[in-house]
Amino acid sequence: MKKVPRNNTYLLILIFFFNVVSANSQISFEQILKNPNDLKLNLKYAKEQEDLGNFKSVISTLERLTSLYPENIDLKMYYLSISLRIDSVERTIQIIDEIKNSEQLTAEINAEIDIILQNLNNTANANENKWNGYIDISLSHTYHTNINNLSDSGTFYVSDSISNYATNEIENDTLEIPSIRIGGFKKLSDNSNINLNIGLSDTNQNKDKSEEKDLNSVFLNHNYFKDKNLLSTTFSFNKSNYRNQADINTINFGLRDKYSINKNHFLIGGINYTKNTYNQNNTFSTTREKNNYFVSGNIGYEFIFSNNKFLFDYKDGESKAIADQYGYKQEKYLISYSRYFDFGTFNFSKSFTENEYEIADTFVLSSTVRDDELDTTSISLNGELVNLYFLNKFKFFEDIYYNLSFSKIDSTSNILNYNYEKEIHNIGLTKRINF
Structure with a gap:
């Protein structure tokens, strides 16, 4: 899998989510298992795992949340921001496709998505013939x-x-x-x-x-x-x-x-x-x-x-x-x-x-x-x-x-x-x- 470069376009969105999930106590994985559909609790857990550098846990949590709340475009944007940092080009493009098909898509978000997609295509073309x-x-x-x-x-x-x-x-x-x-x-x-x-x-x-x-x-x-x-x-x-x-x-x-x-x-x-x-x-x-x-x-x-x-x-x-x-x-x-x-x-x-x-x-x-x-x-x-x-x-x-x-x-x-x-x-x- 190819890694994609980090993108800072969604800084304001990230700040919004960081505020939503901020709290004093740390969420345990056992709490998540007991409340798998609790959006606020799961977002707090994802943020804490991100701070610890456990991005695979973050990806897994956000993947589950986006399947539970498919119409929440803000959630998908958070998912995209994490995927841009550590995930594969293929997974990131899939998230972009879901955002593009969202009924909540705005012209501003669509323009930003187009820029990211072009950067991803340039990265993929540059490494197309590379063996991993x-x-x-x-x-x-x-x-x-x-x-x-x-x-x-x-x-x-x-x-x-x-x-x-x-x-x-x-x-x-x-x-x-x-x-x-x-x-x-x-x-x-x-x-x-x-x-x-x-x-x-x-x-x-x-x-x-x-x-x-x-x-x-x-x-x-x-x-x-x-x-x-x-x-x-x-x-x-x-x-x-x-x-x-x-x-x-x-x-x-x-x-x-x-x-x-x-x-x-x-x-x-x-x-x-x-x-x-x-x-x-x-x-x-x-x-x-x-x-x-x-x-x-x-x-x-x-x-x-x-x-x-x-x-x-x-x-x-x-x-x-x-x-x-x-x-x-x-x-x-x-x-x-x-x-x-x-x-x-x-x-x-x-x-x-x-x-x-x-x-x-x-x-x-x-x-x-x-x-x-x-x-x-x-x-x-x-x-x-x-x-x-x-x-x-x-x-x-x-x-x-x-x-x-x-x-x-x-x-x-x-x-x-x-x-x-x-x-x-x-x-x-x-x-x-x-x-």
Whole structure:
């Protein structure tokens, strides 16, 4: 995002708002949560956060207020004055468009807006061909309650016979994953942009060694805006170099369209292609049989209001492998809810997946064709550390992002090997360096 220069045109308006929100006591975020529609209280909170230099909290508060009071042009002008200081050109132009369409627009305000818009266009044209680069340095800690998917019964079929797991089989385990990613994004035109990054990560396992690997990745994304459509094309390549398993090369291509019915309702559709190639060698002499490709399509509906987002999605896909016992058809239903707070984004999702395999796996149970159902519940919270209430006075925490997540997977199958439950707990931090 490009930063825009500060503008002093609205000094009188700012003075007016500063007087409205002036008081002796400081407003806490908890008071705002209890009174989210109180205009005077929220303006006082925004002014106090501005004085502290917490402009992201100011932007978040004003964004919410302008959605609650869309006809208040003075509020939009205050929002614009803050956006001019610290926000992106795209966001600022959007606010200007809202002011331009306001019934309270006066000739004087319109003339001032035209000057600001011209300055923004000059700034955008001067930087149109500039790449915006970044480096992300991350560390995550992940705890699995059943990392090797051990069955609920503690037994499994192998060549039509039931067997027990080894006494030293690992169930609970943790992963430590440091990673670095270098990338950039560029505006190609008024309605398109491109994103590119390459990454490297190293997975270390505490007890077992089955998941240890280093991962090399490349990601490319192009977005194109046309009328009410946002068309997004993605390509990625991942090379997973396992220390105790066969290496895997994964290529993914996706095409997604988001159609805006209006500002609150969206239709989503897309197609996706994934190809996995296993590295067969003397140690892993038959792993080539697992080579596969997966083709899927999805359709969904998204509803956004205030700081809330609901998503309903359906996916249908099919995987084809060299050995038919690894091929399957898949149906997946997903429901998710997101809530945006000043301190971060909360997400809850629930998905139901059914995988129906093509033929029986004679190495497992030759009399039964595998059929799995997976019930997955996920909860996550992510945001920037500086937006947490007790850290917002320290600029050191700017551009450091946190991620907390929890997932529970309940797998039910007609073959006892694949009846299992597991939980995945994750905490991660990412430091972003922009250049």
